[in-house]
Amino acid sequence: VSDPAPDRSLPGESDVIVLARRPGAALRPGDLVLERRPVRPAGPGEVVVHNVVTTVDPLQLRTLRGSTEIVAVNIGDPVAANSVGFVVQSQDPSAPVGTQVATYTGWQEYATTTLDPAEIADPALGDPLRWISLLGTTGVTAYVGMHEVGKVQAGHNVLVNAASGAVGGVAVQLAKAAGARVVAVAGGKDRVEHAVGTLGADAAVDYRDAAFAEHLAKAAGDGFDLFFDNVGGAQLTLGLSAMKDFGLVVLCGSVSGYAAAGERDALSDLRAAVFKRVTLRGFIVSDFYPQRLRAMREELSALANEGKVSQVITEFHGLARAPEVFASLFERGTSYLGRRVIRIGTD
Numbered sequence: 058v059s060d061p062a063p064d065r066s067l068p069g070e071s072d073v074i075v076l077a078r079r080p081g082a083a084l085r086p087g088d089l090v091l092e093r094r095p096v097r098p099a100g101p102g103e104v105v106v107h108n109v110v111t112t113v114d115p116l117q118l119r120t121l122r123g124s125t126e127i128v129a130v131n132i133g134d135p136v137a138a139n140s141v142g143f144v145v146q147s148q149d150p151s152a153p154v155g156t157q158v159a160t161y162t163g164w165q166e167y168a169t170t171t172l173d174p175a176e177i178a179d180p181a182l183g184d185p186l187r188w189i190s191l192l193g194t195t196g197v198t199a200y201v202g203m204h205e206v207g208k209v210q211a212g213h214n215v216l217v218n219a220a221s222g223a224v225g226g227v228a229v230q231l232a233k234a235a236g237a238r239v240v241a242v243a244g245g246k247d248r249v250e251h252a253v254g255t256l257g258a259d260a261a262v263d264y265r266d267a268a269f270a271e272h273l274a275k276a277a278g279d280g281f282d283l284f285f286d287n288v289g290g291a292q293l294t295l296g297l298s299a300m301k302d303f304g305l306v307v308l309c310g311s312v313s314g315y316a317a318a319g320e321r322d323a324l325s326d327l328r329a330a331v332f333k334r335v336t337l338r339g340f341i342v343s344d345f346y347p348q349r350l351r352a353m354r355e356e357l358s359a360l361a362n363e364g365k366v367s368q369v370i371t372e373f374h375g376l377a378r379a380p381e382v383f384a385s386l387f388e389r390g391t392s393y394l395g396r397r398v399i400r401i402g403t404d
């Protein structure tokens with residue numbers, strides 16, 4: 058994916074996916090609709106960005122259903138999400154035309170916005186595909202959870218679930234690069250094979266297998282020092298029972314509970330946490346942004362250049378596919394691996 062310039066002209070209209078109706082238990086056809094909307098020229102301090110890639114995150118479901126934890130999206134608003142593009146018109150001296158930017162303008166081809174300095178996406182660290190994945194929210198989340206919060210060390214026995222997803226896939230590789238032993242959890246034979254064969258996990262367990270609990274207990278050996286939990290629910294409860302005494306559970310997400318019909322009784326059984334004296338610590342990636350963001354991205358980029366961490370990406374073409382790709386995050390048994398990236402436009 059590259060800068061679509063040299064044509065820097067500002068089009069009159071842009072493709073935009075807007076929130077037409079808040080989703081119920083899950084996304085329904087018609088909740089999100091593709092529209093053509095006029096492109097507003099940049100005002101003082103603003104830029105117009107031509108987004109070339111965008112993506113999907115499980116937490117967007119909560120946002121679309123009305124939560125304001127990350128950002129508020131009202132009926133009629135463009136769907137907010139991470140996206141990477143290039144400035145095509147600028148009234149911001151820090152971001153001239155042609156600047157690569159990683160913003161939260163989301164599912165729109167052209168967006169008029171102000172920029173935070175951290176949204177300027179240095180091409181020396183990566184191209185749009187790397188900025189939307191490894192250097193974007195998901196890669197940085199894996200780094201924060203594994204290093205800043207989890208303090209992973211060589212020799213640690215580490216458990217990572219949703220391991221073939223965007224955050225989990227990077228988390229597995231970061232733990233391996235740090236010298237840990239890693240057990241991955243994923244859904245289905247192909248994803249289990251991917252976790253071992255591509256991501257380098259030492260073992261992987263299929264949570265859809267009827268003997269999951271038994272297989273996890275066996276893979277845990279004498280217990281996990283660190284559990285990077287993306288899923289919550291039954292997987293969290295089961296993971297607790299596979300911890301070492303005084304182990305650390307890093308609560309990154311609970312994708313099993315985001316949908317309205319999702320799991321709700323995640324913490325009804327904390328016996329294992331008591332008896333094993335484990336620590337459970339949640340985090341929000343943005344807590345670490347102001348101080349550490351640039352350094353974490355440099356480290357991730359260096360690891361990628363050294364071949365120690367790879368960007369696993371499934372690509373889709375055309376903004377119109379974004380809702381369907383988003384819905385796939387909550388389906389068990391999809392074949393999409395790693396970061397799901399939507400190329401905007403016709404390239």
Ligand SMILES: NC(=O)c1ccc[n+]([C@@H]2O[C@H](COP(=O)([O-])OP(=O)(O)OC[C@H]3O[C@@H](n4cnc5c(N)ncnc54)[C@H](OP(=O)(O)O)[C@@H]3O)[C@@H](O)[C@H]2O)c1
Nearest residue numbers: 198219222223224243244287309310311312313340341342
């Ligand atoms: N704390 C933070 O600041 C922060 C920031 C970003 C993301 N997150 C969290 O990180 C987690 C991973 O996000 P991501 O973007 O990398 O998504 P993802 O893992 O790429 O996609 C979701 C995956 O989760 C698994 N999954 C979905 N529903 C499930 C269920 N009911 N039970 C078990 N597994 C289920 C599926 O794995 P299989 O295909 O293997 O079944 C699916 O592929 C999410 O919980 C997200 O909210 C946290």
